[in-house]
Amino acid sequence: MDLPVERPITKENHYKVCFVCLGNICRSPTAEGIFQHQVEKRGLSPFFEIDSSGTSAFHEGESANSKSQRTARKHGITLHSKARRFKPFDLDYFDLILAMDNENLSNLKQMASEKHLEKIARMRDFDPQPGDGQVPDPYYGGIDGFENVFQIVKRSCTQLLDKLEPHIQSEP
Template identity: 60%
Template sequence: MPNYHRPITKNNPFAIVFVCLGNICRSPTGEGLLLHKVKEKGLASYFYIDSAGTAAYHVGEPANSKSQATANNHGVHLPSKARQFEYADFNEFDLILAMDAENYKNIKALDRNNRFEDKVKMMREFDPTPEDGNVPDPYYGGLQGFENVYQIINRSCDALLDELTPLIEDD
């Protein structure tokens, strides 16, 4: 696991990045959902939350309209603009959450010396019902595919936040 030994404070927030392929469906949903959850709990200042893609297909674009509509139906806003995951992100983030095995492999390939392997995890490692361990790409699954992805990420974010919240300390 990432460095859970250090306290999470306002002066030393816990940095999380969600990563999928193009950064327009799954990872923006993770970013938006977790931002929403920490704001609801009054914990936003203890976290830095972002998203990225392993490919540069959609750099600068907002989240996919179906991802946005699904999140909006649940009262969640997806604020991200697509960007590509970079080597510098290994230093910036405490936890790097890959949405599927292919993106996990792409992230790990950037870390040639395995310096950051403890930071890279699969999103569904936090899912109480992880199935095959992948958050499926909703793009070809119609609206139900987007809802399914939302539900997977929602319960995974709940479990992740349950694990991190006890580490929060006041400065």
């Protein structure tokens, strides 16, 4: 996938990424946490703004699912986000909006105008092992489902950051 990077990524003009699932308690907070962790490990935090949201308001204000948190902690990552609903103004604000599955991709595209479509993609568009292109909902899959989602998202986030890093301009 071609990334919508129209300008160098700088500390003053950071790149804004939003990960989106349905309820914003499992997949998207996991993606937010993993991507933030990877950005921090590479010393690139000043260049990014990272968020997550859901296309529904079912869990607004809640912390990430306890199994998502437990799985992330097992890998040295803390999930700090609180669930929020994706809003129309997010389409203008974020540089890249990544849906976890086809349903959420469709929901986002229905909200979007033509100018927003190029910045909306699926998370697994960056997965070197994309499978069916969707990050499965782990909610009913037991702890193994959460580990599977973690590994999918980790691979995808690594690939995404690898593609974004060349656009970073450290010095003016």
